[in-house]
Amino acid sequence: MEKMRISSVSIADIEILQQIGKDTFFETFSANNSEEDMKKYLENSFSIPKLTAELNNPDSRFFIVWDDVNAVGYLKVNFGQAQTELQDDTAIEIERIYVKSEYHGQKVGQLLYEKALEIAEQEQMKYVWLAVWEENQRATRFYTKNGFVAFDKHIFRLGDEEQTDIMMKKELR
Structure with a gap:
C-alpha cells in the first residue's frame, strides 16, 4: 500500500466527495437503520447542491485521504456559524471523520x-468538539483515546428515528 496523503477538497472534487460520503455513511450506519431512511438521508445529505453549498461556505473545510488513487476517507471541519450546534468562535467542530471499512485499523x-x-492550532482555537452516535462504540473509544470528554447530548434525526449523539470536546489551551 502506498503512503496515505491528504488533500483539500474543491468543487472539482465534488463527485468524489459525494461518493466517499455516501459510501462511508452507508457502511457505518446502514445496519442500524431502515433502507428507506438511509436512502432518503444519503440523497438529501450528499446531494450535489448541498455539498456545493457546504464547499462554498468559507467556515467549512473538507479533506480527503487517498491511498494512491483511491479516496479512502474524509474530514469536514466547521468554524463560526457553520458549526452545527455550538457556533463558538473559539472552537472548531469536527463534523465528519469517515473512513471506508476496509481501511479501519x-x-x-x-x-x-x-x-x-x-487546523485548530493554526486558527488558535481553544477547543475542538464533535458529536458521535451513542451506539458507535468504535468512534467513542477513538475520541476518548484522543483526549475527548463527553459534555452534553443532542438528538440526531435519521428519517423518522431520533438517535442520541454524545457531544464531546477536547481543550487545546
Whole structure:
C-alpha cells in the first residue's frame, strides 16, 4: 500500500466527495437503520447542491485521504456559524471523520483527526468538539483515546428515528 496523503477538497472534487460520503455513511450506519431512511438521508445529505453549498461556505473545510488513487476517507471541519450546534468562535467542530471499512485499523482516522488538530492550532482555537452516535462504540473509544470528554447530548434525526449523539470536546489551551 502506498503512503496515505491528504488533500483539500474543491468543487472539482465534488463527485468524489459525494461518493466517499455516501459510501462511508452507508457502511457505518446502514445496519442500524431502515433502507428507506438511509436512502432518503444519503440523497438529501450528499446531494450535489448541498455539498456545493457546504464547499462554498468559507467556515467549512473538507479533506480527503487517498491511498494512491483511491479516496479512502474524509474530514469536514466547521468554524463560526457553520458549526452545527455550538457556533463558538473559539472552537472548531469536527463534523465528519469517515473512513471506508476496509481501511479501519490502518490509522486513516488518526491521520484525519491530526489534520483537524493542525487546523485548530493554526486558527488558535481553544477547543475542538464533535458529536458521535451513542451506539458507535468504535468512534467513542477513538475520541476518548484522543483526549475527548463527553459534555452534553443532542438528538440526531435519521428519517423518522431520533438517535442520541454524545457531544464531546477536547481543550487545546
